[in-house]
Amino acid sequence: MDAQFPHVFSPFRLAGFDLRNRLVALPAGTSLVERGIPTHGDIEHFERLAAGGVGLIIGGATVVHSTSALRSGKLVEGYLDAVVPAMKEKADVVHRHGARLVGQLVHLGREFIGGESDQPPMAPSPIKTVRDAYPPHELTVREIDAIIEGWRVSTENLVKAGLDGVEIHAAHGYLAAQFLSPLTNQRTDDFGGSFDNRMRFLRLVIEAMRSVTPDGFALGVRLSGEEEIPGGMAIDDCVRVSEALAAAGGVDYLSITHGTRGTYVKDSTGPDAVAVPSASRVRAATGLPTLVGQRIRDVGTAEHVVKAGHADLVGMARALLADPDLPAKSQQGRLDEIRGCIGVNQDCRAFDPHLHCAVNAEVGRGRLPTVGVRVASAKDIYVIGGGPAGLEAARVAAERGHRVTLFEAETSLGGAVRVAAASPHRATLIDVVDYLARETRRLKVDVNLGAPISTDDLAEVRGIADHVVVATGSKLGDLPPAPLARGAVAVDQVLAGAVPDEPGSAVVYDESDGFWSAYSAAEALAGRGWEVTFVTALTALAPRVPAESVGPLLRRLGDAGVALEVAHRVVVPDDPGAPLLLRPLFGRHDRMTEPDLLVWHQPRIGDDVLLRATSADATLTAIGDCVTPRRISHAIAEGYRAGASV
Structure with a gap:
């Protein structure tokens, strides 16, 4: 099926070796590291990427000096001699599957990730980042x-380990980039000032590395x-740096991205493939092999x-976390079987405690031994609920050879995800539901829509099913009575479009959630012409929204x-003619407000009626939001485990 994608699946010569195709797994560390050394889980993760058919893998960031260590110690430390055996094992398994590594x-410079380090932040100049407390x-x-x-020692260790090459991370505002930019480099010695002086650090790093690298x-x-910050490096600066590197020699390829720390992992609210125009300019200016990534x-x-x-x-990171078999499936024409990245950045960026993926339960956990192995004796598995948890359980169980029947009370699949996907800029959430629906069709799961199961039905089902x-x-709780012209509605009702066509004024109240839904409701109302005040009892805005998404979200709202309004509660008075009160958490004086509509975010409640109506035993498993409402990733992980264990 190479005819569908002939250019991507053509080989490419890079330095002294051949790549089987043009797809690259971009750096994405797993945090499955102990004291700077990759663990078996980390090595297994990279083996899985290689087995999926990618041509080249660029390993997660490896620090070059003790002054760049994270507080959590979860990056590989390349300067340690002890790193060589584990890195050799990683290179060997990648090569075994036909990929290159x-x-x-990197040195993080002034950017410390994961809390304060025992080391002070370091930089070309004592200019503090807004993200950290100290200069x-x-x-x-x-x-x-x-x-x-x-950098030299770390390169030598990677050579000893049998890797095929090394990349200098001079992007995203880390140390090498800090030397390049006049915004962060205000030195007056040989390492600052003129363009040539600001290039000096990177040139010396390349010379040191090349002193220990073999031919090829x-x-x-x-x-x-584009650094995407005021006064930061822009494309003309990047082209100038690239031309200087090409002229000096010693560099085999350039990898082009956008952003700095906090902005470079683009979420679903922005456009795809944003760095492609920049890469095109660099390639045209230098003639060097060019790699581009960022939400492709x-x-x-x-x-x-x-x-x-x-x-x-062309590089991908999160897309290959969502489905490491994306290259092989694409080459074989199995596009409908690809599990796409939904771009929520909830688990691949949280590192809680290490790399996970919202839609792929195997990332960071490994594949359970029963998954992908056909059962000796098929069972009748009944799944009640067609949200992500139920669909994933059905998919995994059917893939193992069980006969699976699924019942969904609504007339469409997806559960709460379908509501969330109606939020502004979050339509990609439904992609995981669409993927799971395609998989249930392929695996011949008997899906019944508009088929609620009552407690009486459950007793009958349990008499038929093996499991x-x-x-x-989950379901919505009760709304407070609101003495307003248009009453009170739930956040989910706003996202579903159930608000008056004629705009007015609205208060959107999120007492303690801090996640997407209430903010999305405010954005949706504002987009329809409403005058919106957003109120939260929390002391910060959107604290549970992934870090890379908070800035764009608040900019759109602004x-x-x-x-x-932060640190305020909305008080609904008993008097039907009285206004709402905005009550400060830390002050004495209430403020009155009389909006036309109150939009209330109340926590969803697990729909556990069936659980409480029957005795649990080894033939019944409860998963997802009916246990307690949480995120997509929890639903997928529990569905995966349930499907793997029946």
């Missing part, structure tokens, strides 16, 4: 020399085409990028004119 080396220590020349030596060993540099989610997009000459290689999985989801 390049390591990525960085300005590196001395001696300290710069030591860090450059760390690839060396790449990752750059931000499918091989069709990758095919266009390569065919149009925008880049030679019952209850995944009945642009739409939504007023934001």
Whole structure:
């Protein structure tokens, strides 16, 4: 099936080795690391990527010096001699599956991730980032020399481990990028000031690394085409740096991305493939092999990028977490079987305690031994509920060879995810439901829509089925009576479009959730012309929304004119003619407000009627929101385990 994507699935010569195709697994560390050494789980993760058919894997960020260690110690520490055996094992398993492995080396500089480190933040100049509490220590020349030596030692260790190459992380606002940018480099010595001086650190790093690399060993540099911050590096700056690197020699490829820490992992609210125009300019200016990534989610997009000459290689990170078999399935024409990334950044960025994926339960956990293995004796499995938990349980059980019947009370699949997907800019959430629906059809699951199961029905079902999985989801609680012109509605009702066509004024109240739904309701109302005040009793805005999404979300709300009130409660008076009160948590004086509509975010309640009406035993499993309402990732993980264990 290469004819469908002939450019992506053509081989490519990089430095001294061949790649089987143009698809690259971009750096995405697992945090499955102990004291700087990759664990078996980390190695298994990279083996899974290689087995899925990708051409090149760039390993997660590997730090080059002890001054760049995270507090959690969850990045590989390349400068340690002890890292070589584990990295060799990783390279061996990747090669065994026909892929190539390049390591990525980084010093974080002033950017500390995961809390304060025992080390002080360090940077070319003592300019504090808005994300951290303290200004960085300005590196001395001696300290710069030591860090450059760390790059050399780390490269030598990766050579000893049998990797095929190494990439310098000079993007996303980390140390090498801090030297390049006049925004973060205000030195007056040989490492600052002029363009050549700001390039000096990166050039010395390349020279040190090349002093220990054999012929054919690839060396790449990752750059931000746009740093996306006021005064930061822009595409013209990136092209100038790229041209200088190409002229100096020693670099085999350039990897182009966008952003700095906090903005570079683009979520579902923005456009796909944003760095492609930048990569195209760099490739045209330098003639060097060019890799581009950043929210490229499918091989069709990758095919266009390569065919149009925008880049030679196309990188994916989250898309390959969602489905590491994406390359093989695409090449074989099995596009409907690909589990797409929905771009929520909830689990791949949280590292709680390590890498996970909202739609792929195997990431960070490994594949359960029963998954993918046909059972010796098929059973009749009945699943009650067609949300993500029930669908995933049905998929996994059917894939193992069981006869699966699914009942869904509504006339469509998806449960609470379908409501959330109606939120502004969050339509990709429904992709996981669509994927699971396709899989249930392929695996011949008997899906019954508009088929609620009562407590009486459950007794009958339990007499027929060998095992019952209850995944009945959650329901809305009661709304407070509101003495307003248009009363009170739930957040979910707003997202479903159940609000008056004629706009007015509204208060959206989120007492303690801090997640997406109430903010999405405010955005939806503002988009329909309503005058919106958003009120939360929390002391921060959107604390449970993933970090990369908070800034864009609040900017959109601000642009739409939504007023934001933190640390306030909404008090609904008993008097039907009285206004609402906004009561400060830390003050004495209430404020009165008389909106036309109150939008109330009340926690959803697990729909556990069936659980409480029957005695639980080994033939019944409850999963997902009916146990207690949580995120998509919890539903998928519990559905996966249920399907694997029946």
